[in-house]
Amino acid sequence: MNALLFTLLVLACALPLRADNWLQNGDFTDGINHWRGNGRSPADLAPDNPLDKPDPFTSKGLIIPLKDLDWTKVAQDFKGKIASGVLTFTYMVSADRAFSTKAEDYLNMPGHISYDGWRPFNTPAGEWVIFISDFGSARGTYYTIRPKLGSTDPQTCKMAVHGLTPLEDKTITLAFPPGTGTMVMLNISLTDD
Secondary structure (H helix, E strand, O other): HHHHHHHHHHHHOOOOOOOOOOOOOOOOOOOOOOOOOEEOOOHHHHHOOOOOOOOOOHOOEEEEOOOOOOOEEEEEEEEEOOOEEEEEEEEEOOOOOOOOOOHHHOOOOHHHHOOOOOOOOOOOOEEEEEEEEEOOOOOEEEEEEEOOOOOOOOOOEEEEEEOOOOOOOEEEEEEOOOEEEEEEEEEEEEEEE
């Protein structure tokens, strides 16, 4: 009996520790559950005929078709456990993806997605934005992301997040400027440092 317990303890210690994702359904295996906004699930875009193969580009993840004239967004509410963490996400862009080049589409960016509680700021043309709104401290932070041009391969970003209020309500929002094409979020996580 002691040998069995010892063996189980050794095995448990040998397994890699996995950080908890503060976000729900960050791998989108449950479709778009826990996410709201303009996202679509692969089931939404699957062919009507079950014998037809789905488009490999839209067969997994959270699919975000861009709008010609308006910003597109998806969001999720969550509670972070501590004050800092690591945001990691992998996404793809369709070959026909093109963001607006109009300067006015990037002025007062929060206003474009009806986030009127945010102080107005401008973003660089050709970049999309991740917002983290922290309601415990009544403030937030944002990150701009410039996709690699001409690549439909998965692109992964990892960044440190600081200054969050532990155990308070928060919202993460992914916002994409007007344009053509499709963004596909393959996974996103916000974990402890």
